[in-house]
Amino acid sequence: MTAPLTPHDHSPHLPPYPGAETGPGTGEDRRKAVLTEVARGALVALLVAVCGVALGLLWLWLSPRVPLVSDGKAVYLKDTEGEEAIGGDGTFVLIAAGLGLLTGAAVFLRYRRGGIGPVLGLALGGVAASVIGWRVGVWLGPDTNIVAHATRVGPKVVFDAPLELRAKSALVAWPAAAMILHLILTSAFIPKDPAPPKQELPLPPPTPPDQQ
Template identity: 55%
Template sequence: MPYPSAPDHSGPGPSAPDQSEPGPELRAELVQAALVAIGVAVSGVLLGLVWLWLAPRVPLVWIGDKIYPKDAEGEQAMGADAVFALWALAFGAVSAAVVFWFFRRGGIALVVGLAIGGVLASVIAWRLGVWLGPESSIEAHARAVGRGMSFDSPLKLGAKGALLAWSLAAMAVHLGLTALFGPRDEEPAELGPQGPLGPQGPK
């Protein structure tokens, strides 16, 4: 005698929440990271102006048919790289402190925003300094000033690794501030010998 089959419960149950979409907390972190990256990148304009103002110039002179450095033993070219790198480190540290003070917490999203913004700010500062600096065409500049007259060479960044100085300083300072002053996770309460309510149990 055949028995009636049990009801089939293998069908689709209630739909589970879609895990592919980020939650509101993650979306908020991504928005904050984007704002940080944009704000830091825009501040690269200030670094570019500081670099243009403080970077040492390399004087050149047109003699005969060639253009020579006026000071053969000068180290102005390396000085320009050093000025850019040092000020980028300073700007990176300050930007990290401002971001930590504003948000009062850490988080990988903020660190990524600082890193991306630091690279963009450094590139903006580099290109702005070159654009506002002396004439980029040495030959045209030499013809403009004439033979035997000294003129400044174009502002250049020889060590391209300096473009990472801002990001490295920002990440290091932000992580350090988070470790020192960031919010701490609450430690779970210690369990007694008979559980969390002690040996007497609930009253």
């Protein structure tokens, strides 16, 4: 008679593959790590988006005004050769890029260990801040109804045109500047993880002379 095989008898003795983790709590730890990254990303996105109000106020303050004048029948540019119309877009880009550099540096200093959550929050928050700044500047700026404004001030009276962002691509200036600076700081100041040592397979035992 032969003894029945036990699980130990027919299970090969294979070492666990590298990186394999067992034991209770592993899945819970991973879930907590994911939730932490999501919370950090949401917080960064919210704080960066709120900074869009500063963008709108600075754009309203620094953007060159476009003078208009009415003859009682139509509205015209007072200076047909002026560059104030395109200067508004350039001012918006410069302010947004500057604020993007500030927020990118702030996020890096706060989360020096990196992480996908703060990076995504920085990108999404930068887009939201640009949109908020654009709308705040237009809302607080001169009246967007040019005809009504001209009628109110009367003919031959110069008044300012409403703020306008002609190139909507300017909305990516903030997130682009923030992400570029964050990437540079991360590459320069965060040490890379050392490469794992190579695992060498053991050599087979030598063959006995009587079996050669």
